[in-house]
Amino acid sequence: MSRDPIRKAVRQLARLPGIGEKSATRLVYWMLTNGDTIPGQLAEALADLQETVTECSVCCTITTKDANPCTLCRRGGRDEAVLLVVEHPQDVLAFERTGEFKGRYHVLHGAISPLDGVTPDRLRIQPMLQRLQAGTITEVIVATDPDVEGDATAMYLARLLKPLGTRTSRLAHGISVGTNIEYADTTSLARALENRRDL
Amino acid sequence: MSRDPIRKAVRQLARLPGIGEKSATRLVYWMLTNGDTIPGQLAEALADLQETVTECSVCCTITTKDANPCTLCRRGGRDEAVLLVVEHPQDVLAFERTGEFKGRYHVLHGAISPLDGVTPDRLRIQPMLQRLQAGTITEVIVATDPDVEGDATAMYLARLLKPLGTRTSRLAHGISVGTNIEYADTTSLARALENRRDL
Numbered sequence: 001m002s003r004d005p006i007r008k009a010v011r012q013l014a015r016l017p018g019i020g021e022k023s024a025t026r027l028v029y030w031m032l033t034n035g036d037t038i039p040g041q042l043a044e045a046l047a048d049l050q051e052t053v054t055e056c057s058v059c060c061t062i063t064t065k066d067a068n069p070c071t072l073c074r075r076g077g078r079d080e081a082v083l084l085v086v087e088h089p090q091d092v093l094a095f096e097r098t099g100e101f102k103g104r105y106h107v108l109h110g111a112i113s114p115l116d117g118v119t120p121d122r123l124r125i126q127p128m129l130q131r132l133q134a135g136t137i138t139e140v141i142v143a144t145d146p147d148v149e150g151d152a153t154a155m156y157l158a159r160l161l162k163p164l165g166t167r168t169s170r171l172a173h174g175i176s177v178g179t180n181i182e183y184a185d186t187t188s189l190a191r192a193l194e195n196r197r198d199l
Numbered sequence: 200m201s202r203d204p205i206r207k208a209v210r211q212l213a214r215l216p217g218i219g220e221k222s223a224t225r226l227v228y229w230m231l232t233n234g235d236t237i238p239g240q241l242a243e244a245l246a247d248l249q250e251t252v253t254e255c256s257v258c259c260t261i262t263t264k265d266a267n268p269c270t271l272c273r274r275g276g277r278d279e280a281v282l283l284v285v286e287h288p289q290d291v292l293a294f295e296r297t298g299e300f301k302g303r304y305h306v307l308h309g310a311i312s313p314l315d316g317v318t319p320d321r322l323r324i325q326p327m328l329q330r331l332q333a334g335t336i337t338e339v340i341v342a343t344d345p346d347v348e349g350d351a352t353a354m355y356l357a358r359l360l361k362p363l364g365t366r367t368s369r370l371a372h373g374i375s376v377g378t379n380i381e382y383a384d385t386t387s388l389a390r391a392l393e394n395r396r397d398l
Contacts (some may be wrong), residue, residue: 004254004263004285005244005248005250005251005263006248008247008248009245009247009248011244012237012244013244016226016229016241017225017226017229018222018226022222022382026216026289027217029287029288029289031215031248032248032252032261033261033287033308036249037249038211038214039245039246039248040245040246040249041241042210042215042242042245043216043241043245043248044246045204045207045208045212046208046211046230046238046241047242047243048204048207048208049207049208049227049230050236050239051204051236051239052204053204053205053231054274062205062228062232064203064204086226089228089232089326090224090225093224100392109232110232119229123397127375
């Protein structure tokens with residue numbers, strides 16, 4: 001136990017993206033003055049998170065240890081021929097909200113960005129290739145973000161998949177350049193999926 | 200343990216001010232994909248916070264159970280004649296950073312705001328009056344925020360203290376109207392303190 005629990009909590013909160021030391025301080029004092037149970041309940045939720053969460057052995061999204069493969073991978077009635085490849089687990093949720101996609105997902109956990117040290121071997125590309133070897137997938141839709149890293153990743157995957165004879169397509173630019181797929185509105189996402197183009 | 204630890208963590212984080220469900224989702228996924236230990240360390244810090252933190256029995260600021268009265272209240276060499284009354288514990292830190300104030304502090308934990316249900320009896324005004332009864336305090340500086348609630352609180356305290364013969368002053372408007380004292384820059388705070396005016 002730290003000698004100064006307030007400073008310790010501030011330091012931990014300030015590690016999160018978009019939360020600086022001033023915001024973290026404000027949050028900690030807010031918790032302390034707005035209900036005794038809030039820090040404890042948040043602590044419990046975060047401890048559970050760390051203990052129970054793992055990567056899905058099929059699509060690499062984030063799931064719980066007692067639901068692996070994840071709910072979506074186990075669900076029947078999906079089109080086994082189409083694989084939608086996204087950067088982040090939350091992108092899967094964004095597509096599920098559109099209700100337009102009935103195939104399977106694969107999560108790369110990032111996009112190629114040599115400047116940030118993210119080379120292709122840091123992404124979940126090998127597990128994706130293993131899924132393709134089963135032979136049921138005939139089309140891969142690359143749904144990376146429409147930015148430099150997302151473009152580079154899409155080109156890399158297209159080059160990788162061409163020799164395998166797998167049709168490779170990318171989302172249409174129904175999503176505006178610079179958008180985070182995670183924050184895109186449902187209609188734009190549905191349209192982008194509908195108008196996808198071959199790579 | 201919740202059936203869906205991710206949703207549970209999102210829900211708890213989204214209770215914090217300024218964090219909506221989308222930001223909370225982003226934070227949770229960021230924690231899960233940027234280092235295995237982050238949620239656990241944050242959880243530990245927050246659990247410590249809930250277990251160890253309490254209100255100072257003298258000035259009502261937030262302190263730890265093993266440091267009560269708080270460090271500032273126990274520190275010698277302070278001017279026992281002047282009491283600076285603030286809304287929030289973090290305001291104490293803001294004044295300490297100026298290095299201009301050498302007296303004692305008292306934390307009200309809010310400002311009078313009938314519309315939000317904050318009546319004077321919800322604030323730590325009684326413990327403040329008890330400190331005044333000891334007789335060493337000759338001046339009370341009301342350093343509430345320069346907004347409607349802060350003004351109302353200052354007027355209320357001035358009326359309350361006038362019969363006791365205690366000099367009551369308020370911060371000069373060196374701090375611009377609408378500012379949160381917690382976020383005010385050090386120089387403005389020091390100037391506001393220097394130019395305080397009687398109420």
